[in-house]
Amino acid sequence: MGRDTCTKGLDYTLKPNSGFTNYSYPGYTFSGWKIVSETVSPAPTGFFARIFSFFQKRTLAVGDVYGEGDTISALSRNITVEAVWTQNPPEPEKFRVTYDGNGATGGEAPTDSKEYAAGDTPDVLGRNTLVKTGSEFKGWNTKADGNGTTYQPSGKFTISNNVTLYAMWSKNNDTQDNPGKPGNPGTGESVWLIVLAAAALLLSCGAIFTVLYRRRKK
Secondary structure, eight states: OOOOOOOOTEEEEEOTTTTTTOOOOEEEEEEOOOOOOOOEEOOEEEOHHHHHHHHHHBBTTOOOOTTTTTTEOOOOOOEEEEEEEEEEOOOOEEEOOOEEOOSSSSSSSOOOOOOOETTOOOOOOOOTTOOOTTTEEEEEETTTOSSOOOTTTTBBBOSSEEEEEEEEEEEEOOOHHHHHSOOOOOOOHHHHHHHHHHHHHHHHHHHHHHHHHHHHHH
């Protein structure tokens, strides 16, 4: 309970809550003072004072609300005011973005420590140190199987709920896995190698037969 004094018949300026009463109400904001005593009217004396009072309409009523710093005119007796509170609007719901390695064999996924309100546009992070043996990182997707929406690092998206982004991996082929290893020959190359080998074999046999024949002729 705060208390202040005022000389009877003089105007009174209402104190601010802060620094005077320091009332607080979790979830609410102080918005003024309401008169809770009975009706208070000035007590003019003399005919002209009454006329002046009438035209000035200096009347207080229970339930009147005044803001901090407002002036109550010509107080004639004690009054009681109580704090008026206005409920704060609810805090907007906050959402998070989580990154999942989705089968990564090493490293760590990026971490987004921020919280976002609906409609915010978070930045899409890179893969950090994530790696997957034999695979190449291809971005992020809203579904682990890649059938959702794909986002690339440094891009943005609009958030409306908690989101998990899954790493997308593309498997390397044998040549990519072993740059120094020659690729497998194609079907056409195999046929030609067989034909050439057969021809060489036939020529060799012919040469042998010829040599043997000439020796017998001598």
